Amino acid sequence: MQPQIFLVFNETKQAIFNHKFLNAFYKNITPLSVLNAINTELTLLKEDQNKMLISEFNSIISKEIKNQPTPFIYERIGEKFNHYFIDEFQDTSESQWNNLIPLLENSVASENGSTMLVGDAKQAIYAGAEVKQSNL
Numbered sequence: 057m058q059p060q061i062f063l064v065f066n067e068t069k070q071a072i073f074n075h076k077f078l079n080a081f082y083k084n085i086t087p088l089s090v091l092n093a094i095n096t097e098l099t100l101l102k103e104d105q106n107k108m109l110i111s112e113f114n115s116i117i118s119k120e121i122k123n124q125p126t127p128f129i130y131e132r133i134g135e136k137f138n139h140y141f142i143d144e145f146q147d148t149s150e151s152q153w154n155n156l157i158p159l160l161e162n163s164v165a166s167e168n169g170s171t172m173l174v175g176d177a178k179q180a181i182y183a184g185a186e187v188k189q190s191n192l
Contacts, residue, residue: 114151121155138169145175 102108108116140163142148142156163169 114149114155117155118151121158138163138166140171141174142172143174144179145173146177146180147175 140160148156160171163171
């Protein structure tokens with residue numbers, strides 16, 4: 057008798073789980089459909105206009121420069137600019153900051169280079185921003 061009770065209990069438990077899952081899915085089907093439609097339209101716009109989101113750009117740059125001691129892109133930009141001013145630094149993500157470090161290090165290390173970061177942690181508005189960075 058005990059194995060049958062255990063079997064029925066597990067079947068009931070699984071049925072309740074499936075019921076809750078389907079209810080949650082049903083409640084979210086409209087928002088999920090809208091998000092999917094927005095994503096589809098955004099993808100078409102990006103392809104049509106040959107553009108990308110800044111979050112995608114940051115990821116690509118990060119992957120490209122990760123294992124390079126002095127990344128080529130920064131050598132090229134560094135030859136053109138000696139002084140950098142970054143405002144609203146409190147809204148800089150960790151990925152963006154990691155992408156900027158080699159460029160700014162090169163600027164500060166050069167004889168005529170300078171870097172200024174300006175930001176207020178209390179004014180951070182972007183998700184993904186690493187506010188603690190503002191306390192350098």
